[in-house]
Amino acid sequence: MAVSSVSKAFVTLFDTEVKHAYQAQRALAGTVREKSAQGAKTVKFPTLGEGVASRRSPMVDVMPMHVDHAQVTATLDDWIAAEFSDIFNQSHINWDERNELVTVVAGAIGRRMDQVIIDALTSANTATLTAQTIDLGEFIKAKTALDKKNVPHEDRTCLIHAEHLAKLLELATVTSSDYHTVKALVSGELNTYLGMKIVCIGDRSEGGLPRHDADPSTWVDMYAWHKNAIGLGTAMDMTTKIDYVPEKTSYLVASMFSAGAVGIDPDGIYAARWTVT
Numbered sequence: 001m002a003v004s005s006v007s008k009a010f011v012t013l014f015d016t017e018v019k020h021a022y023q024a025q026r027a028l029a030g031t032v033r034e035k036s037a038q039g040a041k042t043v044k045f046p047t048l049g050e051g052v053a054s055r056r057s058p059m060v061d062v063m064p065m066h067v068d069h070a071q072v073t074a075t076l077d078d079w080i081a082a083e084f085s086d087i088f089n090q091s092h093i094n095w096d097e098r099n100e101l102v103t104v105v106a107g108a109i110g111r112r113m114d115q116v117i118i119d120a121l122t123s124a125n126t127a128t129l130t131a132q133t134i135d136l137g138e139f140i141k142a143k144t145a146l147d148k149k150n151v152p153h154e155d156r157t158c159l160i161h162a163e164h165l166a167k168l169l170e171l172a173t174v175t176s177s178d179y180h181t182v183k184a185l186v187s188g189e190l191n192t193y194l195g196m197k198i199v200c201i202g203d204r205s206e207g208g209l210p211r212h213d214a215d216p217s218t219w220v221d222m223y224a225w226h227k228n229a230i231g232l233g234t235a236m237d238m239t240t241k242i243d244y245v246p247e248k249t250s251y252l253v254a255s256m257f258s259a260g261a262v263g264i265d266p267d268g269i270y271a272a273r274w275t276v277t
Contacts, residue, residue, distance in 0.1 A: 014098065015240040018255055021106035022238050027199050028114045031157040032230040032261065036237075043074045043233025045264050074120075074233040074262035081108035082254035084245070105255045109238055115206040116261045118159070120230055121223045122210055124263025125271040131212075131219040134167045134274040142224040142270045143194045149267040155227035158196040161209050161220040163276035165200050196224060218277040229268025234259045 023029060037043045047070045085101060132138055142158060191198055201208060210221040236258040243252050263269060 011240075011242050014102065014242065014253075017099075017102045018106045018109075018240045019238060021102050022110045022113075022255075025107050025110035026113055027110075027201050028117050028157070028159070031197070031199070031225075031227060032117055032232045033228050033264065034232045034234065037076075037233050037235050040233070040235050041076055043076065043231070043235075043260065044071045045074065045231040045233075045262065046071045047264055072231070072262050072264055074231055074260040076233055076235045076258050076260035077116075078236075078256065078258045079109070079112050080254055080256040081105050081112070082252060084248050084250040085253050086250050101253060105240070105253060109255050109257060111204055111206050113238075113257065113259065114201070115204070115208070116259055117230060117232060118207070118209065118223075120232075120261035120263055121159075121225065121269060121271070122221070124230070124266055124269050125223075126266065127271060129221065129271060129273040131217065131273050131275050134164055134276070135171060136168070138272060138274060139194055139196075142222075142272065143196065145270045146224065146226065146268065151226045151229075151268050153195050156196040156224065157199060157227070158193070158222065158224040159199045159201070159209065160222045160274075161276065162200055162202040163218075163220060164222060164274055167274075167276060212273065216277070217275050219273045220276050221271060221273050224270040226265075226268035229263065229265040230261060231264045232259060232261045 033045070035043055035045065081104075083101070083105070139158070146156065203211075209223075212219040212221075234257065236256070238255060238257040240253070240255045243254075244250075245252050
């Protein structure tokens with residue numbers, strides 16, 4: 001129920017600001033195959049097996065490849081980030097407070113959307129992982145694993161933890177000026193290495209990358225994948241509402257979305273467990 005003290009123009013402005021901030025704060029935006037399915041509870045992604053060309057003989061019937069056809073299903077969940085706020089219950093909006101709330105709400109939605117993808121990566125991995133000491137050779141293993149499966153070289157992403165990056169920076173080869181290809185890692189910026197876009201995240205309340213603590217070591221999983229190997233279905237894109245709640249004498253600011261992710265092609269996903277202590 002709208003209240004005259006908060007105009008429709010303000011609500012529209014706030015929603016727009018949250019969307020822009022949300023897109024900026026999503027670490028994994030554009031790294032997976034996305035499909036819109038408004039109002040649906042599940043989204044299906046078709047999968048096709050590999051075909052083999054056969055030698056053609058004149059006047060002989062064409063031999064079909066009999067490519068396997070299948071599909072995987074992503075179950076969509078509803079998510080919401082809401083907060084009561086007295087800052088709107090004023091005759092004049094406090095613009096600084098509004099900007100802070102935009103950041104909080106957008107960040108919560110952006111991290112949750114990332115987590116939907118991370119959880120799908122975790123579920124799609126069927127390999128038994130053992131802890132490995134992180135070095136540049138581990139990146140080569142990830143690249144090689146995808147290469148062996150003939151995964152396209154473009155649109156590859158590698159997701160690592162901040163502690164992975166910290167360990168890499170301890171390596172003499174990384175910090176050496178002779179290794180120009182990893183200067184982005186030295187500066188701490190997100191960049192590419194071995195043809196993969198490197199995305200680095202820290203600990204997250206939503207879960208983040210799977211962590212495994214064991215005496216005396218701590219291991220954190222990493223993932224490398226091709227864009228078409230993970231599917232993200234969206235039934236409702238991120239939207240924001242502001243409603244006045246008389247019982248609280250406050251406005252309820254809520255951003256919400258409905259989405260789900262699923263592994264489409266296990267061959268296009270690589271997982272490893274790297275020691276960080």
